[in-house]
Amino acid sequence: MKNYLEIANSGYFYLWGGIILLVIMIQAILFIRLAWKEGTRIGLSSRKMLKGLRAGMVSAILPSIPIVITLITMAGVLGIPFPWIRLSVIGSAPYELLAAGIGAESMGVVKLGGEGYTGLVFANSVWIMTIGAMWSGLMVFFFLKRIKKQYKKIETKDPEWMKIISGAAFFSVVGVFMARPITAGGLPLITVASGFVLMTVCALLIAKLGVGWLKEFALPLSMIGAMICAILFAGTAA
Amino acid sequence: MNSNTLTPNDLFDQSVHRIGRVTILTCIVLALGIPLMVWMAFGILPPSKPLISGIITVSSFMIPVSLAEILSFYPILGPGGVYISYTTGNITNLKVPCAAIGMEAAEVEPATKEGDIISTIAMAGSVIVCELILVLGVILLVPLSGPLENPVLKPAFEQILPALFGALGAYFILKNYKLAIIPVALGLVFSVLNVHTAVAVPVCVLLSILGARVLYKKGLVKAE
Numbered sequence: 001m002k003n004y005l006e007i008a009n010s011g012y013f014y015l016w017g018g019i020i021l022l023v024i025m026i027q028a029i030l031f032i033r034l035a036w037k038e039g040t041r042i043g044l045s046s047r048k049m050l051k052g053l054r055a056g057m058v059s060a061i062l063p064s065i066p067i068v069i070t071l072i073t074m075a076g077v078l079g080i081p082f083p084w085i086r087l088s089v090i091g092s093a094p095y096e097l098l099a100a101g102i103g104a105e106s107m108g109v110v111k112l113g114g115e116g117y118t119g120l121v122f123a124n125s126v127w128i129m130t131i132g133a134m135w136s137g138l139m140v141f142f143f144l145k146r147i148k149k150q151y152k153k154i155e156t157k158d159p160e161w162m163k164i165i166s167g168a169a170f171f172s173v174v175g176v177f178m179a180r181p182i183t184a185g186g187l188p189l190i191t192v193a194s195g196f197v198l199m200t201v202c203a204l205l206i207a208k209l210g211v212g213w214l215k216e217f218a219l220p221l222s223m224i225g226a227m228i229c230a231i232l233f234a235g236t237a238a
Numbered sequence: 239m240n241s242n243t244l245t246p247n248d249l250f251d252q253s254v255h256r257i258g259r260v261t262i263l264t265c266i267v268l269a270l271g272i273p274l275m276v277w278m279a280f281g282i283l284p285p286s287k288p289l290i291s292g293i294i295t296v297s298s299f300m301i302p303v304s305l306a307e308i309l310s311f312y313p314i315l316g317p318g319g320v321y322i323s324y325t326t327g328n329i330t331n332l333k334v335p336c337a338a339i340g341m342e343a344a345e346v347e348p349a350t351k352e353g354d355i356i357s358t359i360a361m362a363g364s365v366i367v368c369e370l371i372l373v374l375g376v377i378l379l380v381p382l383s384g385p386l387e388n389p390v391l392k393p394a395f396e397q398i399l400p401a402l403f404g405a406l407g408a409y410f411i412l413k414n415y416k417l418a419i420i421p422v423a424l425g426l427v428f429s430v431l432n433v434h435t436a437v438a439v440p441v442c443v444l445l446s447i448l449g450a451r452v453l454y455k456k457g458l459v460k461a462e
Contacts (some may be wrong), residue, residue, distance in 0.1 A: 167461065
């Protein structure tokens with residue numbers, strides 16, 4: 001049997017990744033087109049929709065970097081194309097590593113890419129990562145219409161309450177992920193605090209001085225600022 | 239009255255489901271192609287016992303977690319956003335922030351028709367950018383590992399998520415601090431107890447909605 005990394009890095013998989021990428025891009029473009037048409041119909045200006053599109057794109061740049069870092073980490077163990085595909089389709093960094101680990105463990109191998117991590121173990125990781133990630137997509141495929149109906153009932157009965165539900169759900173995601181660096185202390189705490197302060201400054205500039213253009217760029221600017229603080233603090237601590 | 243007459247709203251909803259379902263199913267099938275190729279093209283199939291036990295382990299937590307997640311994320315993402323998010327993943331670290339900032343920039347409210355349209359556009363835009371960056375990452379993998387591993391720059395790259403959620407946290411707390419108290423407090427408790435985020439997020443969503451219900455009934459919070 002060939003070294004499993006040779007198999008993992010085979011050209012077929014790159015090609016397959018390209019096909020999947022194409023489907024994802026088509027989906028994104030179809031949704032933008034559909035939403036744009038509907039927006040025009042209900043009277044949203046193109047200027048507003050363009051602002052929303054631009055803000056979404058600009059805000060995606062920095063948060064994509066950790067995904068590339070995970071890709072680099074996983075590439076050493078699982079080759080390049082497979083992690084690329086997994087992180088592109090229904091992927092999230094912590095899940096993928098966990099699932100790959102389960103794949104290895106159920107074959108009696110403790111460490112990913114470690115001793116005994118053969119083609120067979122690799123194949124086991126691949127199956128388990130893929131099947132584990134399928135469930136959420138299948139549930140959306142089968143049940144989203146029904147879930148939507150239930151939420152629609154709430155919305156029709158009390159639209160104000162639906163907005164609160166949405167707000168509370170938004171806050172929960174942010175609350176859970178903001179709390180981690182706070183309780184971790186040290187550099188993560190400094191960074192999360194810097195991001196908080198910088199965003200507050202941006203919000204004040206927008207609200208008090210009317211710097212409207214800042215709305216689209218407040219997030220990336222605060223993030224870059226906080227990352228610079230992390231560099232400076234790591235430098236002084238060292 | 240003819241109950242079969244579809245309003246333009248219904249037609250839009252139908253198109254969302256049609257595009258979403260076709261593309262998500264295509265991606266699921268294509269993703270299955272990888273393990274099948276390892277099997278067919280290279281003749282490697284893991285022995286059935288560890289394969290099945292691994293599938294049972296991963297499915298036993300992915301099924302309940304996925305269901306709780308979809309229910310929690312629906313009010314944030316809207317139907318189009320759910321299809322986009324569950325096709326491409328990276329929901330909390332990418333889709334949720336981009337949807338929020340998109341709606342803020344376009345000055346529309348979440349959980350309204352306008353908000354839904356703008357957040358769908360913003361999330362689709364974020365997918366295009368993220369996928370292109372990933373492709374660049376694949377092409378530049380070797381040259382990239384240099385700067386990403388640079389000892390001076392490394393702390394910045396390691397702290398991207400704290401930077402993201404610090405900024406996003408400020409944005410939300412300034413927007414509606416009364417609604418923020420419960421989820422932020424719960425987040426801290428879960429973090430101290432070291433509860434995995436896959437469990438912490440849906441539980442926090444559920445408890446925060448229940449808490450918000452009480453505050454809302456007492457007239458203490460209102461939608462901004």
